[in-house]
Amino acid sequence: MAIQIKNLSYTYLKKTPNEVEALHNVSLEIPENKITAIVGHTGSGKSTLIQTLNGLITPTSGTIEFKDFVITNKEKKNKRIKELRKHISIVFQFPEYQLFEETVEKDVAFGLKNYGFKENEAIEKAHEALAKVGIDESFYKRSPFELSGGEKRRVAIAGILAIDPEVLILDEPTAGLDPVGSKIILDLIFELNKNGKTIILVTHDMDIVLNHADHVIVINDGAIAFEGKPSRLFSDDVSNYSIEIPQLFKFCKLLESHNVKIDIDKIRTIDDLVDQLRSRHG
Template structure:
C-alpha cells in the first residue's frame, strides 16, 4: 500500500510553554514491499511519525497519504473512513499487554475484528487463527488474559492486532522487555507475515533487529530524516552521531578487520553470516 509523507510537521502542545516540535518536515515515500525499520533515539519522533499512518495523530502541517486516504491538518474525515483506515493499518504499541481488558483471551483477540464489522462467529474464527499464529493453543482460549505470564500477554495482544488482518502492520518496539527466545520468536513471526504480503514497519532502537530483519532503514533525529536507505550502508556510517549503536555482528566484524583479518564484503544479517565470512577469510 503506498504511503506518502509530504512535508509533515507535528507540534506537541502548540502555543503553550510546553511547545515541542516532534516532527520537522518529513518527506517520505513507501511503495515497494520492504520491511522498513524506523530508528532513532528516545524522543526523536519515531513513534510520532508512525502514529500519523493510522490517523491517531493529525499533522500540524503537511499531509500524509495512505492509499487514497488523506491525513491533513484540517480536512474533515468521517468516523467511518477512519475506521476503514485503522482496519487496513494495524498498530502494535510498545508494551501492548496494557491494552488487554476482556475476561477471556478469545474475547480480547476477537475485539478488533468485531469493531471492524466482522460478524461474531467469523471474528472468533479469526481470533483462533491469530492465536495459533502466535503459538497459543486452545487451552488459552477461555483463560483470563490477566492470569497469563508477561510473554503470553504480549502474544495475546499481538494476536489481537493480527486478527483484524491489516494490510500494513506497524510495530512499536515489539520486543521490548521480552527474553531473547521470545523476542526471536516474535520477530520471526513478523518476518513471516511480511513475506506473506503485509507491509511491515518496525520502530525500534535495537540495531540488531534492524541488521537481521530490515530491508530499508530510516533514521529519525530531532524530528528530521537523518538517513534513508539500505541497512548495510547505514552500518558503515558513524552511528554515534544519532546516539545509536552498530549491531553486534558489525561491531565484531569491525574489530576483526582492525586486527588484520580481511573479511569479504558481504551482507551480514545473522551470526551465521558472520561465521561464514570469517571462515572464507581464513581459507584465503
C-alpha cells in the first residue's frame, strides 16, 4: 500500500508569537516498494514531514492514510499510533544514540518486546535482524557501547528492522560514517528494498539520490518544490534548495550540450554512461 498524504499542514508553537509553519498544505503519495528520497535544506520541513508519517507529530490539519490507518489532526482519535509505528518505522539521524541495553541482542530485541513478543522469540528475531545488517554472532553478548561507530549504527538499524516494518524511513543514515561504513549501510538499504520494503530516505547526498532513488521529493519552506524522477530534478533549476547536482549528471549535461546523444533518464552510475558511450562507439 502506498502512503497517501493529503493537505498536510503543521505549525510549531501554534498561537504563540514564535509560531512557525513547518509544513503547508502538502499532498503527495509515497509509492510502495520504491526508494523515495526526501531532500531539502536544513529547516525546510522534511524532518517534520517524516515524523508526521508515524504519528510522532500530530498534524495541525490534513490526513495521512496507510492501509487502514488514518492519522488526522485529532490526537485523541489516533489510538492505533503504536500499532502504526510497527508498520512505518523511523531510523533517526545518529540512531546509535538510542542504544541503552546491556547487550547488543537485548537492545535489538527491545522494540519487539514493546510489541508484545516473548523474550526468547524476541531474541530469536533479534538475531535474524542482526544477521541482516551483517553483525557477527560474536557481538551478540557484548555491550553496544563497546562497538565502533559504524557497528553501533548497524545495531541501531537492526533494532528497527527487527520490528519488521513495511515502510522504513531513514534520516541521513550515513551521516558521520567513513566511505566504507557508508557503503555497508547503503547496500543494506538497497537490499531491503529489493526484498520488498518501501524505503524513504532523507539525505543531502545527491549521488545517493541519483544512483538509487526511484522517486524524489524536494521540500522547500514547508511545501513541495519538486516531485518526480531524480534525472528530472537535476535538469531543473535547483539553486534555491541546497542541492548539489551530482558531477556525473553535470558531465552528462555537458556532453549533451555538445550534441553527444545520451539517454539521460537511464543514467544512474558512471558505468551507465560508459555503456551508452560504448554503444555509440560500437
